[in-house]
Amino acid sequence: MLRYVCKRLVMLVPIILGITFIVFFILSLTPGDPARMILGANATPEQVAAMRAQMGLDDPVILRYIKYIGGALRGDFGTSWSTRDRVFTMVFGRFPYTFRLAFLSMLLTVALSIPLGIYSAVRKGGFGDNATMVLSMVMAATPKFWLGILMMLVFSVWLRWLPTSGLSSWKNYIMPTIAMSAASTAINTRIVRASVLDVIRQDFIRTARAKGARESVIFRKHALRNAMLPVVTVLGMSFAGSLGGSVLIENVFSIPGVGLLMIERVRQKDIPAVLACVIFIAVVFAVVNLITDILYSFIDPRIKAQYTRRSAKKPPKEATAAP
Amino acid sequence: MNSPNAQSAAPALNRKQGLWREAWLRMRRNTSAIVGMALLAAIILLAVFANVIADYDTVAIKIDVANRLKPPSRSHLFGTDELGRDLFARIIHGARISLSIGFLAEMATLALGMALGSVSGFYGGRIDNVVMRFMDVFMAIPSLLLAIAMVTAFGTGTPILVLAIAVSGAPSMSRIVRAQVMSAREQEYVEAARALGAGDMTVVLRYILPNTMSPIIVQASLDMAGCILTVSSLSYLGLGVPPPAPEWGAILSAGQSYIRDAWNITVFPGLMIVITVIALNMVGDGLRDALDPKLKR
Numbered sequence: 001m002l003r004y005v006c007k008r009l010v011m012l013v014p015i016i017l018g019i020t021f022i023v024f025f026i027l028s029l030t031p032g033d034p035a036r037m038i039l040g041a042n043a044t045p046e047q048v049a050a051m052r053a054q055m056g057l058d059d060p061v062i063l064r065y066i067k068y069i070g071g072a073l074r075g076d077f078g079t080s081w082s083t084r085d086r087v088f089t090m091v092f093g094r095f096p097y098t099f100r101l102a103f104l105s106m107l108l109t110v111a112l113s114i115p116l117g118i119y120s121a122v123r124k125g126g127f128g129d130n131a132t133m134v135l136s137m138v139m140a141a142t143p144k145f146w147l148g149i150l151m152m153l154v155f156s157v158w159l160r161w162l163p164t165s166g167l168s169s170w171k172n173y174i175m176p177t178i179a180m181s182a183a184s185t186a187i188n189t190r191i192v193r194a195s196v197l198d199v200i201r202q203d204f205i206r207t208a209r210a211k212g213a214r215e216s217v218i219f220r221k222h223a224l225r226n227a228m229l230p231v232v233t234v235l236g237m238s239f240a241g242s243l244g245g246s247v248l249i250e251n252v253f254s255i256p257g258v259g260l261l262m263i264e265r266v267r268q269k270d271i272p273a274v275l276a277c278v279i280f281i282a283v284v285f286a287v288v289n290l291i292t293d294i295l296y297s298f299i300d301p302r303i304k305a306q307y308t309r310r311s312a313k314k315p316p317k318e319a320t321a322a323p
Numbered sequence: 324m325n326s327p328n329a330q331s332a333a334p335a336l337n338r339k340q341g342l343w344r345e346a347w348l349r350m351r352r353n354t355s356a357i358v359g360m361a362l363l364a365a366i367i368l369l370a371v372f373a374n375v376i377a378d379y380d381t382v383a384i385k386i387d388v389a390n391r392l393k394p395p396s397r398s399h400l401f402g403t404d405e406l407g408r409d410l411f412a413r414i415i416h417g418a419r420i421s422l423s424i425g426f427l428a429e430m431a432t433l434a435l436g437m438a439l440g441s442v443s444g445f446y447g448g449r450i451d452n453v454v455m456r457f458m459d460v461f462m463a464i465p466s467l468l469l470a471i472a473m474v475t476a477f478g479t480g481t482p483i484l485v486l487a488i489a490v491s492g493a494p495s496m497s498r499i500v501r502a503q504v505m506s507a508r509e510q511e512y513v514e515a516a517r518a519l520g521a522g523d524m525t526v527v528l529r530y531i532l533p534n535t536m537s538p539i540i541v542q543a544s545l546d547m548a549g550c551i552l553t554v555s556s557l558s559y560l561g562l563g564v565p566p567p568a569p570e571w572g573a574i575l576s577a578g579q580s581y582i583r584d585a586w587n588i589t590v591f592p593g594l595m596i597v598i599t600v601i602a603l604n605m606v607g608d609g610l611r612d613a614l615d616p617k618l619k620r
Contacts, residue, residue, distance in 0.1 A: 018460030023472050030476040141600035143552055143572075145559050146593035149579050153590070157583055164582075244465030248556055252579070263560055266475045278472050282464045289463075 005294055012290055017069070019282045024065050027275050033057075034271065038081055072279075078272040082265070087276045091258060095280070097167070098257035101249065102242035104173060105181035109238040112185045114231060117192025118224070124197065132189060139186035144245050148179035148252035165254040176253045180245055184238040191234060196227040229300050236292025240285045342537070346613040356609020362602035366595075370418040377412030384408065384567045392585045402587040405577060410587060413569035414595055420570050421599065424484055425550040429543055431489035432550075436496025437539070441527050443497065444504030455501070458494035466491035467556060474562040484563060488550050499542050503535035510534075537614035545607035548600040555596050571596050 035051035036043065043051075052058055056067060071078065077087040120129040152175065156164040162171050199205065200223055208218045247259035254260065262277035350356050369376070377383060387407035395402040401410035443454040461469070470487040477483045507513065508531065516530045557563035558572030566573060571592040578588030 014456070015460055015463050018457075019464055022460060022464065023469075026469075026472045026476050028476075031478075137601060137604065138597065141548070141597050141604060143555055143559075143593065143596055145556065145572075146575060146589075146596065149575060149582065149589050150593065152579075153582055153586055157586075240465075244467050247467060247471065248559065251560060262471065263562075266471060266562065269475070271475070274472070274475050278464075278468045281468060285465055286463045 001298070004297060008290055008294060012286065015286055016283055019286065020069065020072070020279050021065055023275060023278050023282065024068060025061060027271050027278075028061050028064065030269065030271055032269065034081055037269065038084075077276040080265075080270050080273050082268045082270040082273075087272050090273060091261065091276045091280055094256060094258045094261045097255050098243065098246045098250070098259060098281075101173070101176055101180060101246060101255065101257065102239055104177040105184070105242045106235060106239040108177055108181040109185045109188055110231070110235055112181075113188035113234060114192055114228075116185075117189045118196055118227075120189065120193040121196035121200070121227075129193075132193075136186035136189050139182045142182065143248075144179055144183060145248040145252050147182055148175060148249055151175045151179060152252070167255065172253075176249050176255060179252070180242050180249045181238065183245075184241050188234040188238060191230055192227070195230045196223065199223050199227040202226075229296070232296045232299060233292055236288055236295075240288045240292075243281050243285050243288070246281070342614070346610070350609050350613040353609045353612060355605045356613070359602045359605025359609060362598060363606055366418055366599055366602065367422065369415045370422050373412075373415045373419050376415060377409060379416055382409050383412040383416045383569055392581060392588075394585070395587055401591045402585065404574065404588050405581050405585075408569075410574075410591060413574060414571070414591055417569045417571045417574065417592065418595065418599070420564055420568060421551050421554055421596075424481060424488075424554050424564075425547050427481075428485045428488035428492070428550045428554070429547045431485055432492035432496050432546060433539070433543055435489055435493035437500050437532065439493065440497035440500025441504045441532060444501035445508060445523065445527055445531070447505070451501070454497070458497055461491070461494040464491070467553065470553060470557055471560070471562060474557065479562055479565050481564065484554060484557065487557075488553055491553075492546055492550070496539075496542060496546070499538060500535070503538060504531055507531045507535050541607060541611040541614060544603060544610055548603035548607070551596065551599055551603070 033048065033052070035048045035055060035057060039047055039051055056064055059067075068078070075088050077091070079085065080087055080090065116132055120132045123129045152164050155162045155175065162175055163169075166172055205218060205222055208222050213222075246257055247262060249255070250257045250259035251263055258277050258280060262274055265273035265277070373379070373383075385408060387403070390399075390403050390407040391405055393399055393403040393407075399409050399411065401414060404410050404413065439454055439458070443451045466488075469491045470484075473487040473490065474483060477486075504527070512534075513526055513530055516526050521530070554563055555570065555572030555575070558570040559576045561573075561576065563572060564570040574592040575589055578585070578592070582589055
């Protein structure tokens with residue numbers, strides 16, 4: 001088991017290096033001279049040349065990338081081109097807002113999608129199931145930002161119940177959280193439903209019935225426990241999805257998180273800040289996915305068995321074929 | 324929806340027609356797929372005849388400040404926007420933009436994904452390993468962020484959007500193609516083609532890919548819905564199609580500033596996005612059930 005965790009952790013390193021390199025490379029292709037941009041139009045060519053040398057802009061991309069990673073490991077993501085602030089402090093200061101929103105929307109997703117999914121599976125084909133499935137289809141097709149604007153229209157402009165933007169009270173978090181979690185709630189409800197339906201059809205459920213266990217016991221002890229395995233994935237996926245979606249929701253509700261910062265800086269062509277924001281979110285995304293995988297392997301005995309069997313020198317193929 | 328005609332016009336049943344005919348017969352019984360196709364056909368018709376219904380230059384982008392922020396009425400079906408432009412005209416012209424970018428982006432995704440996936444799946448070994456590790460990295464970046472990075476670097480505009488969406492969509496497409504090619508590679512017809520002296524290119528292009536199309540088409544039709552969402556998201560952020568082009572996301576973004584004065588600017592474009600995406604998903608699900616009955620539970 002420890003070996004599995006270690007293996008996954010080691011695999012994370014090239015992934016993170018790859019992510020940072022791709023984003024760094026893409027953004028390094030931005031046309032225009034950053035030295036000229038910082039110094040303004042009145043700078044002499046000599047000043048610009050000196051600035052370029054100081055910023056290391058004449059080095060090849062690979063060299064600049066290595067320098068960047070070296071700095072990043074020490075928490076130095078460079079300075080902003082538009083405000084000359086330290087990028088790290090800037091991004092890090094914004095992170096709590098993004099994190100809080102992602103966390104809240106993950107909670108809401110789990111709180112809604114698990115009961116709804118179970119309910120749908122139990123009442124398969126009934127009115128409740130059909131209604132849930134139609135609603136989830138609509139929600140999965142609704143752009144997050146439009147849902148946010150629509151709620152703003154109804155609850156802030158028409159009903160005047162909730163504030164449109166700002167973060168003065170807990171009420172400000174209601175609409176962003178719902179808008180952020182609606183699509184992932186819809187998708188995860190389907191996953192939970194499919195997983196419950198899948199488990200109900202398994203042989204061990206038939207065995208439990210055959211030995212005369214009561215329906216309620218079968219459901220609680222045998223079906224639900226197994227069906228809840230994908231929930232870990234649900235948790236991770238919804239958190240990771242919220243990080244990506246934060247760019248949109250933070251813009252709708254003017255929440256000063258990493259996503260809003262990113263878009264502000266994209267407009268100013270402040271490449272170091274954009275770079276840091278993208279890398280920051282992508283790395284957290286990768287780490288969350290990794291944690292999800294590891295947690296899953298801890299919970300699912302089939303994956304655990306794969307690794308204990310391998311240490312007992314048995315072919316792991318059997319274990320993968322078993323479920 | 325011309326398959327029934329095609330089937331009566333060409334009764335000769337070769338293998339390919341058989342698949343499509345069978346798929347159509349199965350799809351015809353699937354209500355939601357038919358509804359999806361009808362919706363999609365309506366949107367495509369609106370987009371194709373957008374200029375006939377309301378001219379682009381004289382209606383969709385013509386500023387008429389005297390008529391700004393009007394609610395829906397008989398002369399302006401969806402009302403007017405903050406510059407007095409007819410919202411209905413803008414939205415049907417927006418369908419043009421969304422559908423064409425979505426389609427182009429999906430074609431580019433297919434081309435990239437099929438090239439990478441078939442090379443990777445066909446040759447296997449070290450090539451496969453290198454390509455797939457590379458794809459893993461691309462898949463680890465949330466697609467919206469990758470698109471934002473590309474737009475920041477190369478500027479806004481249709482070609483960049485298409486490229487950005489294709490690059491973020493190609494990895495998952497290449498995985499599907501790879502899996503298909505890997506399983507087809509061992510089939511007898513491939514061996515037969517080889518025995519007849521076919522080279523790698525011929526085997527892949529003429530024998531393997533045509534036989535693995537069904538799951539790829541299904542994935543592509545479902546992906547297109549995602550493309551349309553991404554285009555509108557980027558336009559909402561001001562990173563998509565530049566104004567005055569009436570992209571749905573861009574209309575929404577402008578409408579948000581006037582949310583207190585006019586509800587129509589924010590409601591209608593969003594509704595169009597939702598309807599288009601649902602229609603595409605219904606067609607995609609229907610295609611999956613029709614082309615790949617094994618997958619249906």
